[in-house]
Amino acid sequence: MTLGSLVRLGYFFFRQLLRRVTSRKSGLLQFGENYDADRLRPMTSEDRAQLPSFSGCIACGMCDAVFDAYDRTARGEFRGPSDLPLAYTRNLPDYDALPTFVKHLRKGDLEALERVCPARIPFRRLAVFVDRRAAELGAAPSLAAGQVIDPARGRDKHDPG
Ligand code: SF4
DSSP, X not given: OOHHHHHHHHHHXXXXXXXXXXXXXXXXXXXXXXXXXXXXXXXXHHHHHHXXXXXXXXXXXXXXXXXXXXXXXXXXXXXXXXXHHHTGGGOGGGGGGOHHHHHHHTTSOHHHHHHHOTTOOOHHHHHHHHHHHHHHTTOOOOOOTTEEEETTTTEEEEOOO
């Protein structure tokens, strides 16, 4: 290392330290400035804790086989429940495209999907998570007319009424 490069390194090191001490921006503010254009929103610690449980799908197809509401979904908008953990939730900036899919998913018994899933994907919590993240991106809620969320269980009920 030459003397010149050492001086430059020292200069930038102390300049960075000084900026950290004098900057009034919080980490969240800086995060927003850096990533808003990429449509990435900050996560809560609860979100971070939940994320691993959403990503263990092994593509066995059991949830697609037991889903009980295909007759009430639009097949062009909903192929099967496994699309959610397997593909659609992999890109956080695209969550505002998911409420339509989740609206169809909620027509079925999400608890039954959780019971058969060998990877223990928590479909009810995943649907709530997707809704919340989609709303942060400006999407309308996924609930279909006649559906009510039971907050105590995080599960919706379909009223075919
Ligand atoms: S049952 Fe679970 S592991 Fe199997 S495809 Fe569905 S979400 Fe994935």
